[in-house]
Amino acid sequence: MLTDMHIAVIGGDARQLEVIRKLIELDAKISLVGFDQLDHGFAGATKYQIHEVDFSQIDAIILPVRGVNHEGQIDTIFSNEKVYLKEEMLGSTPEYCTVYSGISNDYLNMLVQNTNRKLIQLFERDDVAIYNSIPTVEGTIMLAIQHTDFTIHGSNVAVLGLGRVGMSVARTFAALGANVKVGARKSQHLARITEMALTPFHLDRLANEISNIDICINTIPYQVLTANVISKMPSHSLIIDLASKPGGTDFRYAEKRGIKAMLAPSLPGIVAPKTAGQIVANVLCELLSEDLDKRKGNQP
Template structure:
């Protein structure tokens, strides 16, 4: 149980509702910022404005999956209130206060470093990333069906990267009957691709390997689908970029060439927000239980 733990949930989308539901069930005391337009309430959770919170009593701050934007603004789907995370706000929290976010950026890194607060990134955890790959794959299949006029079965598909998402995407599209080849840099990954019964290729040869693909699915979080790569693609190729913003594709050149390129980060929150929220809620409840047991200075 999380009795006595004071938690500020600041902003977020439908995934955060599952987090709120789970933490209130565990008897944490929640202060919800950016949820004033939400119709229903939660027992044990209070909707407040940012300036109404006594941050000196807050043990935990939970941010949305994207954290903040580059200027520190936090996304609030259920409110028109503009909410900004500042170093002054973090300084007002107790030294033991922990901040949880999905991912980070230079702004967020800077303010947690300057205030000596601990930042925990949920999407750096293998368990979260692997669980999230399931709705990501389902969303990718949905996009492939919506934006092509042929079946996935029999299509030639290139998956770039064999990380946690890339592996799930490659395996599932192959199971649907696609001809899947996977690009990677490490020799160990190329060996794994072969073991999976798929066709491996080195990303150094991407310009040649891309010549015959119907769908290119990128999971690499830096520019890899360059103008040179796109120039070698068939005109009908669909690019689905699953990497974090700004993605790994030259979208300007793709548009210029008339190739459809879709940036699709955060698919779990779009196609299956309830499941995606439950994944985050379960991991957070485990982390907060451990934090409460080990932590000192909490209100309980």
């Protein structure tokens, strides 16, 4: 239980609703920011504007999956209020206050460093990323079906990267009957691709391996699908980029060539927000409970 723990949930999309429900079940005290247009209320949660929150009473801050942008602004799907997380806000919280975010960036890293607060990036955790790969894969299949005029079965698919998402994507598209090749750099990843009965190739050879690809799925968060690579792709190819913004694709050149390229970094929140929210909520509440137990253990 999270009784007596005061948590600020600031911004977010439909996934955060599952987080709020779980926190309420565990008897936490919740301050909501960025939810003023939400149709239904939550018993046990109070809506505030950001300037109304008494941060000196906040034990934990929960940010959306995307965290904050480079100016500190937080996405607020359920509000027109422009919400910013500022240093003076975080600095006024108790020293033990922990910030939870899906991902981070230079601004958020600077904020927690300057205020000496702890930051936990949920999507850096293997459990969250692996669970989250399930709705990601389903969303990728949905996009592939919607934006092609051929079946996945029998198509030539290239998956770039064999991380937690890349592995799930490659395995599932192969199970659907696609001819899957996977590009990676690490020798252990190339060995794992072979063990999975898929075709491995080193990313240094990407331009040579892309000439017969129908669907290219990128999971690498830096530009690998350069203009040179895209110039070798068939004009009917579909690029689905699952990497975090700005993705790993030269979208300008893809458009110039007439190749459909889509940046889709938040598929779980689009295709299965309830499941994606439950994944985040379950892990988050475990972490909050552990944090509360540690704090109580340190009390005289």
